Amino acid sequence: MFEPLQNSTLNYILVVGALIVSVVVLIALHSSPPYVRRWVxxxxxxxxxxxxxxxxxxxxxxxLTVWRDPLSDLVxxxxxxxxxxxxVNLVxxxxxHILQRTANFPFSLAFFVGFISMAFVGFLHHYKPDLWAQKPGEGELAFWSAAYKVFFEGLLLPLTSTVFSLLAFFIVSAAYRAFRIRTLEAGLLMAAAIIVMLANVPVGTWLTSWLPQDSWLKWFRLENAALWLTTQINAPAMRGILFGAAVGGxxxxxxxxxxxxxxFSFGGQ
Amino acid sequence: MEHADWGTIYPYLVWTLVAIIGLGIALASAGKRLHIRRLPAIDAIEEAVGRATEMGRPMMFVPGLAGVDVPTFQAIAIAGHVARLAARYRSRIIMPVTDTVILTMAEQVLREAYAEGGAPDAFNPEDIRFLSGDQFAFASGVVGLMNRERVAANFFFGSFAAESLILAETGQALGAIQIAGTPSTLQIPFFIAACDFTVIGEEYYAVTAYLTREPILLGSVWGQDVCRILLASLIFATTVAQKFLPPFVLKFLGL
Known part of the structure; x- marks a missing residue:
């Protein structure tokens, strides 16, 4: 709907005008009585x-379609x-914490070191990758691009992967609590979990591989029982919850x- | 798909559901008395706030990982109610967020909730914290906060992903009373295993109606229940009648 302006002066005037209008609207909203704000x-x-x-x-x-892109840009x-x-909130x-030397101030110091160095290296990597450094050779990364790679791929990614890997240990502890057989439901959960887990490892399928596939006994083969549990019990239950949640949404x-x-009736106070 | 396909049942179905929910709201506004069944998880919110107050420790409310969407809006609405209870006891709520738009919304809602609860001075804007936009950086930040602040109660409401169990298990290890609610079906089992109380599926969207007992909100919950009965009946009827329906009807139904 809106084409970019070719006249840069007019462009700047419009940007400044938009900023002034935004500030005026914000001031008007802040100074208006709560009921007006609520209605707006x-x-x-x-x-x-x-x-x-x-x-x-x-x-x-x-x-209405012509307004779709401008509206998503506005958002x-x-x-x-x-x-x-x-x-601003983080700073x-x-x-x-740092100014008041609270007990947790080393964590805050770590935040500032990480934040400033990542921002500094990121900006240089983007705008001046060989500032204060030699020009990179053929096939080599510029100094600040290499530094960014070390910060991002060598530091941030392993840290996030480490947090993700904690999940494996938490699953074990949660499963231990969930599988303690104290009620009928917990017993059923335990039985279903054993069948599905065994069906997903070679030894599990081997355990019942002697049962014939061409008779009613095939339903007792672990891989078939697990498939039945996941497709006929688990999937419909999940879909039912999803249906309910979708209508609720x-x-x-x-x-x-x-x-x-x-x-959400902001502006009450 | 850019626009709705009016050659199928779906657009008609959506507007029918909207009309039924609207009817529920209208009936409730007209004074019809509506009942909503007990939700033990939501009854436990007051108990959790009371316990945290007795222990003199803060609570934590995590509104999920998503940005501006319906589940997060619902989570912020629930946070407002929890904050109103907390204000009554002058308790502290820490709210880490992962989205800067949610940060501003949450700050405003909690500020107003504390004011409505009669303790505007008990609200500390620094307790609404933006941690990170990255999933696991956010998770590690929340885990660190939980441990440093020794939270007594955790509320997990909103859309969650793999970090749900990391958060809930840390709270469990700290001995915090934990209440969770999410429409993310894959995370529900994790919350059930690690939290004291969990609201699932459609219950998640009934929490504010249950807490406030406002007739208009109860009317929308009643409308949603009628919609679910209608949808289940439609699924059952079309499954049974599938063999006997003419092709153009099957096409209209998307079968």
């Missing part, structure tokens, strides 16, 4: 919330503004659209 927020929520389903349900390319711009707030919380979306959820 409810109105905007309703209109924007109504736009998406209407655009989708009116067949083919319609009069991205709004989200972009809040990234700054996230950084305030960790800065206070529809209801919740309607409540948000109509500003019926009290927690």
């Amino acid at each position: 927020i409810a109105g905007v929520t309703f209109l924007v919330g109504l736009y998406v389903p209407l655009e989708f349900y009116i067949p083919r390319h319609n009069f 991205r711009v709004l989200a972009g503004f809040t990234i700054g707030l996230g950084i 305030i919380v960790h800065g206070r 529809l209801g919740a979306a309607l409540r948000i659209l109509l500003s019926l959820e009290r927690s």
Whole structure:
């Protein structure tokens, strides 16, 4: 719908104008009484919330479709503004820990070291990868690109993989608690788990491989029993929960659209 | 698919469901008394807040990993109710978030909830913390916070992925009372195994109605239940009648 402007001066004027309008709107919202703010927020929520389903349900390319890309750009711009707030939040919380020398201040120091060095290396990698360094040879990485690779692939990725791998140990401890047979349900869970786990290892299938495949006894072969459990018991139960949640989501979306959820009637205080 | 295909049943079905939920809201607004069954997990929220207050330790509310979507909106609404209870006892809630848009929303909702609860000064904006946008960096940040702050109660509401068990097991090891609710079907078993109380599936979207008992919210829950009965009947009827239906009807039903 909107074409990029070729005239850079006009472009700058429009950007500055948009910023001024945004600031004026924000000031007006902040200085208006709570009930006005509430009505403005409810109105905007309703209109924007109504736009998406209407655009989708009116067949083919319609009069609302032209606004789809500008609206998604607007959402991205709004989200972009809040990234700054996230950084401010981190800096305030960790800065206070360091200034007040709380018991946890080493963690905050680690945050600042990580944050500043990653941002510094990231910017140089993107804009000036060979600043204060020799020009890279054929097939070589520039100094700051190599440094970025070390920070990202050598440090961040192994750290996140380490946290992910903790999951294996947590699954064992959670499974231990879940499988303690104290009720009929826990007993059934344990039996189902044994069948499915055994069916997924070679020794499990070997255990019942002597049962003939061409008679009713085939249902007692572990791989068949496990397949039956996962496709006939587990999958329908999961789908049932998903169905319920999907309808619940529809209801919740309607409540948000109509500003019926009290927690979203911002502007009360 | 760019737009809805009106040659199938789906758009009609969605608008029928919306109309039924709307009818529920209208009936409740007109004064019809509606009943909602007991949800023990939600009854336990007050107990968890009370316990944390007695122990003099903070609570933690994790609104999931997702950005701006319906489950997260619902999680923030639930956080508002928990904060209102916490304000009554002047207890502290720590809320780590993974999305900066949610950070601003959560701060506003909790600030207003503490004010409504009569303790605006008990709200500390620094307790709403943006940790990281990365899944496992966020998980490790939450685990660190739980251990350092020695939280007495954990609330996990929202969309979760693989980090759900890391968070819930850490809370379990700390001895915190834990209440979880998620529409993410793959994470439900993890929460059931590691938490004291779990709300699943559609119960997740009924929490605010259950907590506030507001007629309009109860009406939407009633409407949703009617929709589920309708959908289940439709599935059953079409499964049974599949052999006898003419091809154009089958095509319309997407079968």
